[in-house]
Amino acid sequence: ILLFLPAGHDTTASAICWTLYNLARHPHYQEKCRQEVMELMEGRSGDEIEWEDLSNLSFTTMCIKESLRLHPPVQAVTRKYTQDMTLPGDLTVPEGVICLVSLYGTHHNPEVWSNPHEFDPLRFDPANIKSHSSHGFIPFSSGPRNCIGQKFAMAELRVVLALTLLKFRLTLGVNPECSSSSGTVRRLPQLVLRAEGGLWMQLEPLKESCLREPPNK
Numbered sequence: 001i002l003l004f005l006p007a008g009h010d011t012t013a014s015a016i017c018w019t020l021y022n023l024a025r026h027p028h029y030q031e032k033c034r035q036e037v038m039e040l041m042e043g044r045s046g047d048e049i050e051w052e053d054l055s056n057l058s059f060t061t062m063c064i065k066e067s068l069r070l071h072p073p074v075q076a077v078t079r080k081y082t083q084d085m086t087l088p089g090d091l092t093v094p095e096g097v098i099c100l101v102s103l104y105g106t107h108h109n110p111e112v113w114s115n116p117h118e119f120d121p122l123r124f125d126p127a128n129i130k131s132h133s134s135h136g137f138i139p140f141s142s143g144p145r146n147c148i149g150q151k152f153a154m155a156e157l158r159v160v161l162a163l164t165l166l167k168f169r170l171t172l173g174v175n176p177e178c179s180s181s182s183g184t185v186r187r188l189p190q191l192v193l194r195a196e197g198g199l200w201m202q203l204e205p206l207k208e209s210c211l212r213e214p215p216n217k
């Protein structure tokens with residue numbers, strides 16, 4: 001239970017924040033996601049998203065994945081070698097050694113991703129997916145002890161994002177307590193990503209959807 005709380009809460013919260021922020025920075029992608037959600041919800045009286053709807057949010061999913069690549073909520077995982085392992089170049093990692101796998105490093109490795117610091121959701125277009133290494137995108141880690149909540153997390157992210165975009169337009173904001181609004185992100189020694197002065201965005205209600213009548217009224 002202790003693991004479920006931080007593993008399932010902070011991670012998703014971080015992924016939601018970064019995705020909203022990235023869409024605020026890229027209004028054309030934000031609008032494309034909104035169009036996708038509006039088409040999905042067309043003709044419906046309520047704002048409920050069903051499980052079956054999730055597969056129809058393909059561009060929104062691409063934006064979420066690109067955010068998870070750029071800003072993985074978990075930056076690294078560790079594994080202990082249970083046997084000696086020979087690596088290319090005649091190197092051997094002895095049994096018992098703990099190895100740190102940098103998810104952040106993999107997601108930003110220019111040999112794996114071209115222009116790795118650029119937000120480009122089209123990397124996850126199914127037409128382009130084959131050009132990537134199968135282990136180039138591992139926000140939920142990999143192997144038998146990967147994240148057991150990943151399907152739930154992806155569903156939650158899609159629902160939160162879709163319902164937010166249906167009601168609000170996201171724009172970059174300015175920290176009122178900070179004179180600088182540069183929004184640059186710096187990397188701290190512990191591999192924590194922290195934005196100078198915070199990442200600020202504004203949620204502006206969308207008139208069309210706010211004026212929609214609730215069901216049966």
Ligand code: HEM
Pocket residue numbers: 003004007008009011012015072073074077078139140141142144145146147148149150152153
């Ligand atoms: C965007 C959201 C999430 C991300 C990026 C994420 C990422 C990860 C990563 C990288 C691991 C480590 C796996 C490893 O050591 O190889 C992990 C483990 C785990 N996650 Fe998640 N997670 C997310 C959401 C969730 C949710 C929603 C739940 C539960 C509802 C959850 C439950 C767990 C648990 C229980 C483990 C430990 C699994 C084990 O040791 O066998 N996670 N997660």
